[in-house]
Amino acid sequence: MLPICREKQRQLSQQYQQQTLAHAILLQGITGSGTEALAQWLIELLICQAPLSSNDAVTGEVINLACGQCKACLLRKSKSYPDHLLLTSENKTLGVDDIRRGNAFLEKTAHLGVVKTILIPQAQIMTVAASNALLKTLEEPSANSYIVLITDDLDSLLPTIISRCAIYTIRPMVGEALLAQLKTSLHENTQVRNDSAMNSGINANAFVNLSQLAELTDEDVFQAFQHFNQCFLAYLNHGKSESDLLNQLVDNIHALRWLEKITCNLVRQYYLVKDPEQTNLVVNKEISIQMLNQIYQAIISSNKLIKSFTQANRQYVGAQLLMTINDIVRPST
Numbered sequence: 001m002l003p004i005c006r007e008k009q010r011q012l013s014q015q016y017q018q019q020t021l022a023h024a025i026l027l028q029g030i031t032g033s034g035t036e037a038l039a040q041w042l043i044e045l046l047i048c049q050a051p052l053s054s055n056d057a058v059t060g061e062v063i064n065l066a067c068g069q070c071k072a073c074l075l076r077k078s079k080s081y082p083d084h085l086l087l088t089s090e091n092k093t094l095g096v097d098d099i100r101r102g103n104a105f106l107e108k109t110a111h112l113g114v115v116k117t118i119l120i121p122q123a124q125i126m127t128v129a130a131s132n133a134l135l136k137t138l139e140e141p142s143a144n145s146y147i148v149l150i151t152d153d154l155d156s157l158l159p160t161i162i163s164r165c166a167i168y169t170i171r172p173m174v175g176e177a178l179l180a181q182l183k184t185s186l187h188e189n190t191q192v193r194n195d196s197a198m199n200s201g202i203n204a205n206a207f208v209n210l211s212q213l214a215e216l217t218d219e220d221v222f223q224a225f226q227h228f229n230q231c232f233l234a235y236l237n238h239g240k241s242e243s244d245l246l247n248q249l250v251d252n253i254h255a256l257r258w259l260e261k262i263t264c265n266l267v268r269q270y271y272l273v274k275d276p277e278q279t280n281l282v283v284n285k286e287i288s289i290q291m292l293n294q295i296y297q298a299i300i301s302s303n304k305l306i307k308s309f310t311q312a313n314r315q316y317v318g319a320q321l322l323m324t325i326n327d328i329v330r331p332s333t
Helices: 003-018 035-047 071-077 096-107 128-139 159-163 175-183 191-199 210-217 219-238 242-251 255-272 289-308 314-329
Strands: 024-028 052-055 062-065 084-086 116-120 145-151 166-169
Touching (some): 003 062, 035 062, 084 096, 096 128, 128 159
Antiparallel strands (some): 052 062
16 A cells, blocks of 8 residues: 555544444545555455454554455455445446445345445546435445445535545645655656656656656556657647547546646746757747647646536547647648
8 A cells, every 4th residue: 555545544444443434435536646555455444354453664553454364355355245346337427327236235234244335436427316326325324334435536526425425535745755755666767757858858856746646656657648748749740640649538537637737848848948949849839838828728628628527528528629729729821
């Protein structure tokens, strides 16, 4: 488990010991922040029939862990434990039928243990109807039942859902602590160096943002970002890679954020590099700072649209955004 999750683990462990755990627990954090591992630990602990105790290396506080050897733990490992339900969807949204399936699951008596648990790993993709269906269960929970929700976007959830959950926000390290961690990261010599191709000599560490944790810590995500960056710059400069770019906007959860990140870096580059000619190594001379600002605003608007409407058509929004960007950098005469 990541160090940034330890504090929340200690809090939840203490509540477990005192039998004061909320029946609905919402874990919030950006992709890669460790919310999945924290949820997994908690579910396993709730399921375990013979939990263990250990002392936290930093604080000395007692942390509870699943034993991993009891019947419940073994069934959990084999994914055949009958009193836990993972609520996911093959679609882009989690619908009302999915939530009703979870509600029906909680209404039944536990087969093996005393506790029944549900994990919703992408709570932000619930439709409004699904959220309303879940709301009744949150308001009138069945005995010995726990619902654990994970989200990377708290604003996308209905306020009524949020108000009925105990919220635990995972905040990655910032400032000197984050930079110290980056020095020992797998990408110390790849992320910073490769970003220089986009920032033309600007210290990439100066712009490390918490939302960038995914590409800083996951090699596959980092390589996908590099490819996306190339496609976007090709589209800005020459109108190329439109189809590839659109596919990534539709299928990659990071794509809109990456658009914002790259554009923001280009704006920073314009103002901070000492030699204006360096900027032209990335974008051609016809793309002005005013155009970059317009592109940035268009990206923000599209991002808000996606977040405000769970069922928004990403294909349509992405296509409209690329058309807007094209009109900005290549206005018809």
